[in-house]
Amino acid sequence: MSNLKAPVIFTANRLLDGEAVWLGANGRWVESPASAVVSHTAEELEATRIAAARGDRENHVVEPYEMPVTIEAGAAVPASYRERIRAAGPTIRLDLGKQAQQPLAA
């Protein structure tokens, strides 16, 4: 098992609406990086890459790519400010994008 320099998750845009999504468990694309499957090792990364490519091939998502994350309180947080903006929404319009959505009731 060889550890990666930084933990990695996969992201893409959903084909139908262009929404930013991240690869979660069981090959499902989820709407929060915090719910993404995190790869810590090269072996995990390879397995996740195969699942991401399937999403592309099956036309659920467009152009998946991997991105480094940090782990905060047990959840993946995008390492770059670009990806943080992508995960939240425009910083100048807090009423738009994922940041505007109310958390789902339990």
Added chain:
Amino acid sequence: MYRYDQFDRDFVDARVAQFRDQVERRVSGELSEDNFKPIRLQNGVYLQLHAYMLRVAVPYGTLNSAQMRMLAHIARKYDRGYGHFTTRQNIQYNWPTLSDIPDILEDLASVEMHAIQTSGNCIRNVTADHFAGAAGDEVADPRPYAEILRQWSTVHPEFLFLPRKFKIAVVGSDKDRAAMQFHDIGLQVRRNDEGQLGLRVFVGGGMGRTPMIAKLVRDFLPEADVLAYCEAILRVYNTYGRRDNKYKARIKILVHETGIDVLRKDIEAEFERIRGGVLDLPQADRDDIAAYFAEPDFEQLPAQSETFETAIAGDKSFARWAAQNVHAHKRDGYGIVTIAIKGTGEAPGDATDAQMEVMADLGERYSFDELRVSHEQNVVLPHVKLDDLPAVYAALLEAELAASNAGLITDMIACPGLDYCALATARSIPVAQELSQRFADLDRQKEIGELKLKISGCINACGHHHAGNIGILGLDRRGVENYQITLGGSGDETAAVGEIVGPGFGAEEIGDAVETLVATYLGLRLTDDETFLQAYRRVGAAPFKAALYPAKEAA
């Protein structure tokens, strides 16, 4: 303005149906993204950070009120209630779903609009002076030439897969209000010594990572030859332009590497070969197109308007708006109104659906049903009676569109930047908003005078920073947003590329840096009338560098 004929209508309708089918095939999986991407791009559909983006063409920036209302309708029905007017006189929607886009295109087609060739390596929307047909300094309206070029370049089979994108701008006077010399082809309508109409032709301008001012390739081209000559330029470019490296693929690189004299010979040789053929434009055809842009039915009015003068005397805020945002019209008793989409703290160029409706109403009621989008991300009412200006101002005030800052420091250009754009390396809009707040005081702005400030969120320079008197380029420096300043750029008839002044500034420092530049300028200008650009050209970068980097200069 130009109206579609049956051919145009059939063509655009067919294109909508074709794209609807392509979207369905993409969604069903019949088309892969690799197959689909070039198709969607040539229909103006990008994939950005949060969603798809649709770029709708506003040919040479001219539209009527029904079209502006349709833009509002699209913002309301399919998007999030706003649109972004761009530096190419287009409008972008930031949130459409792929499945809605065929319906959007169908709605657009119903008012003779489309999104064809607003992206891809083809000839893009032809831009023009936003004061066309209204400015007093005009030799002739540039829009008939722009329309002729639009028709020629739309799905021109030879030029749909160029080495890189290709942009053409046309101006009709010595004053360049369209940054014409920053285009792949720049055309300036002029008369020769015999009084004949023709065009001065520039080639190889551009912004991006390698900014270049276009070179003069022909001082006078008879107007009948405009298509043949442009075709000759495109052919030479298509033959010799580099396809091995996308960063060296624009015609500006070909002009730079080959030299304008060698290239001119190639262009002229090709032109001689094809002139007088099918691309020759008979006078009757030119007249037909020009008729679409015939002057509206102007009234004979006195140069002075009592209503206008009374309003100026009685309302200071109206007087300030009129002084800054109303420009001289070629006809007595009329003015050209700039609606600055630059409210304090707002994103430059962003207008809500309600604001678009108001602008459409004003265009219909007070400006012969005509509006313009400017490359400076404003909307223009080209023909407003001076008598009507108080009413127009009141309506704009109500719609929060009465920013009295046209041409001043807060009338800045900013690209969408990293808040939306997948290519961006830093945010632009928050910088624009901070500067807008900082310099909000109108008296202070007036004291500073004309100053073009332009902000891009990456090296591709959609925010025209190279042409900014003060240009700001947002970069990613080791994971942190960093803003590089250029000085002395200009997009007017004295076009110049701004020079990098020194190391960049952090997001929290860039506002102070601009403040320092402005203070330095105010301290060294010779008179109140000496603009920032004039002062910079007189003194050079040294005093500004010394002010921005004091420790370094002292060391």
